Amino acid sequence: MASVATEQAGRRPRRLLPAGRVAGIVIACLLIVVNSIYSLVALRALQRANGWVSHSQEVQLQLDDVLSLVQDATGGQRGYLLTGDERFLAAYRAAHQQVARAIETTRALTADNPDQQQRIAALETAANDVLDRLADGIARRERGETGIAAAELTANKARMDRIRALTAEMEDAEAQLYRQRSAEANARAAEARYSLIFGTLGSLLLIALIFRLIQGEARRSEALVRERTAELAGANASLRGEIASRAKAESELRRTRAFLDTVIENIPGMVFVKDARDHRYLLFNRGGEELLGHERGELVGKSDHEIFPRAQADHFVERDRAALAAGAMIVTVEETATRRKGVRILETKKLPVLDEEGRPQYILGFSEDITDRLATEQQLRQAQKMEAIGQLTGGVAHDFNNILAVILGNAELLLDLVGDRPEAAELANVVMNGALRGAELTRRLLAFARKQVLQPQVIDLNERLPGIVEMLRRTLGETIHVTATPGEGLWRTRADPSQVEDALVNLAINARDAMPKGGDLTIATANAHLDEHYAAQHVEVKPGDYVMLSVTDTGIGMAPEIVERATEPFFTTKESGKGTGLGLSMIYGFAKQSGGHLKIYSEPGYGTTVKLYLPRVEGEARGGEAAARTAPPLPGGDETILLVEDNPHVREVAKRQLVDLGYKVRTAESGPAALAVLESDEPIDLLFTDVVMPEGMTGYELAEAARQIHPRLKVLFTTGYERVQSRNGNGHPDPAHMIRKPYRKQELAEKVRAALDDEG
16 A cells, blocks of 8 residues: 555656746856865965975984084094093993984975985085094094194184084075965965865855745745655554554564574474585584584584585485476485494485476475484394294204104114114114214204293303313313403302303314314303493393303404304204204204303404303392492593594494593594594594404504503403404403403493503
């Protein structure tokens, strides 16, 4: 409505000033401007004339200074020659130092006058001659010559007369210039006065004329304004109503925007919007900051190539173009390197947003970190596969035992019938021995299927360890060096003792086969706590306290794909006829049936550690264990720790634990990456590194290289093996600070604090 009223008012004819009045006003204004310009020119001329007058006065004063300084120097020298009093020399020296500067100042002031420049040159020569003669007289007086005062005074008087004549000549010239310039200045002043007087009177008359012309037009304009004001009043009322409606709509829009911002910020994932033309980010939520490890200011307004490595950025842009080409949502699952969490697996959905004409304007994206979910699903699939294999194996073993019972029974009957026939009896014994071996296989299958009959009892593994180790030393031969490492204050556990011994024997035999040229075999026990983080990565594990029994060899080790299948029945890497593939599967079934857990750590060239976790028996602690049950406060600190671990899940769990203890944590996935951090300016107080890592550098080698950079750097090692090796196969003794995987948070806190506080 306001626009309609404005258009109606605009259609009225405009009332213009008469042409004669406009011409009069323009001419009057031009006359005022011309008069003002002339007055300014006259004033500038007056200023220049006054400046030259002042300049002449300044030259005269400077000439007086030159003459005065030379006279002061002459007087000081004369006083010294007559009296020998060196106090007269102070006046001489002061004047002597200032004469040259005064002459140069005078030369600069008269640079525009060639005649004066010639006189200045003559004056400078005369002054220098006087000063040189004065200096010569002083030198002779200092050498003890007498009778020179009268002669010097006469000579000095003649030279001073020359200087006075030159200065008087220059002053006369400047005085003549002064008179000329004063006359010119007076003329300019009179001209400026008349110009200002007549110009001011003329301007006042012209202003009065302009005022009369404008006053008449102002009265006419006032009437027109009142008329227009009345017309606009109605339009303003309508406009206020429209403004109120728009304000209400804008308020509703702000509330909706705030609601959408809150929703986007709290979506548990990364939400982003990109420009469809140049692929620059326009929006990022908090989830994107947390996942990528970048602040929003580092992302918004930038393209992928300004944020990520080139190959990764090229891939992101390629997926953008695929979504734009498809005109619909596309879903990708891929690994992405993030600054904060390392390499993660992201599920990303990208959808083009079109404008009114159907052209792509934005790309809306949502990324979800599914790394942990995929790992859990993989663990669950493995557990389900093992469970299915166990059920199948248990059924087959049960039926097979029935068949073996028939075979064994008939073989015994056959032996009774053919006892007097050696050849037939030998055949019956072969059948019986084969059936017994089959029975042993079914026993192992039942152990894997967790359907064997166990006779559990409360046992102390440390009490049984010496006898088992001694038996293994006799069994394995001289090329295998067996070492026992019993844990202090070991808890008791409930398990079948014979199954524990069988498990140790099977593990020892596997270790011997992995060390054909001999090596070290370490059997260790320890108390262990498997926490919620560990249980989240191994779906079959219940968090709690366990007694750990480990067997570590220095053999050839196993690749990850072999470790993944090692506990499956009948799976073996040994040659045909040298293994049934049931040893580890039997131990796996025994651990599960006993409520425990089996974990294998291995890597080609570094040996293998198999850890058997059996549940702790509550209330069976001995010695000083009761006091240990009440955990002391966790020691922490505010130092900076560099955590080096190639497994991203283990690295993330350890980082969270250290941050909870108050430490500042930097992470690296390998030795070279850790050295890059150590070579930066950021101070590092402790290097916490895994022993076995990829990229050709062990934790021991990393520690040696790190101490070349920081000689007093504290180091804490960790490993999943009971005994580790260097790259060349030589065993390393355990360092002073070592923590075994998996570890409790209490143990981590104590080990880190001990390593930081170690003064060694």
